Amino acid sequence: MRFTLRRALAVGATLAVVGVMTPGAAYSQDDPRSCNDLMSADAPAFVMCHWLATPEEARDIAMFWGANDSANLKEATPQEGKFIDCSSPGDVCPVLEGPEISGDENSPIPDGAEEGGVPECEAGQQCSVDGYEAGGDGTVSRSELGNSTLPVGATSKNVTMGTQDTAAAAAAAAAQTPTGQAITAAKAGGFRVWLDTELADDWKAGTAAFTATVKRIGALAARPEVAGIRFTSQLGYNKSFKTAEEINAFVTAASAALRQVAPGKRLGVHTVVPEFACGANDACKTEMRKQYPLLVPEQLEASLTAGGIDQISLDTGLLYGGYTPWKIDAEQAQRNQWIQVRASSWDVLAQIAAEETGLVGEVTAEQVASRVSTPVMDGAAQQVNLWTRVQNAQGTVNRLTAWDELKKLTPIQRRMAAVYDPNAPETNVAADLKKLSEVFGQIYLTTA
Known part of the structure; x- marks a missing residue:
């Protein structure tokens, strides 16, 4: 272990500031400046506490410097002292003996390495250099959704620069794709951008497919205007997963991989909790748990918590007609759902x-107000995501038409997001995004 003069001075300064003394400097229990009584009963015997300034003295000090509009503080000047300029003739600075060590006192050196060098690995031996595992063949490797090799003795700075160059090249190439161009257009429109993709099938297809898709999404997400990635939809509702364990494993793996390739970006999922719309109707809740066992609130919460998800989008599709057997209409189902969301403290x-x-096609002003404003105004949701087009099972496409009504919702427009597929534009991407920017402050770009 290296112990430099600078580190020794730093340790000494730290002990002096906090008033914790080493055994040789310990004070007796009857010392009026002892503060051992403030320490926990299980504190080690060699740790002692000593007031540099008692609470009373600290108060007097503060009053001295703060009195008369801090007059004493304003008149204070630096204390005279002897300062050495090592570059000035005649000034001599102490030099530590021994070989020169690159880096500072926080630079890691593998155990067993000589200062100033790196360890050599014998045949068949495993050792580590700056987090890279090295073998007897003279190379080191590190898994980063893929593997790369590095000769022993190369610096991690070289590896970092190479990784940055590769990432920059990937981001530049991604910017030229249709989705990348849509991101550029969305930025010009003032949108806060999310990437909307589906990783479930890739994850189930195996490591190669999953890794390739994650890298591609990461290259798109490297753009600074991208705020987040929604990496799955209808989680637990569709047929992608059979068990809660599968969901937990997928969410954990996907979130970990995305945080590695897209650090700092928010991660989201889309799902539905059918039980929430039942309200206090026990028969309804029992049936919903039976029909949707993977969407039980406590199980879904555990899955999302395990993956460290930043955003949860709750679908409202089941609210319209899904609860008629219990005489719960769409308005009641929506009110029940958001009451339950608030009660769950998922926020x-x-x-x-x-x-x-449900706002595509012909809708009334009342429907727009209740379905868009209510979740936000009630404080249950922080934003509302609206689909701009929906295609039914028969292939019929219904489009968002309530533009005039949406334009009236100025107070919450920054909380309104459009879900838009740039691969299926209405006119062209630039024209579509310009129109959407008149209403929405955020956009989810569907990414194939």
């Missing part, structure tokens, strides 16, 4: 968004 775990697919 402490993640940002909550309402996913609204």
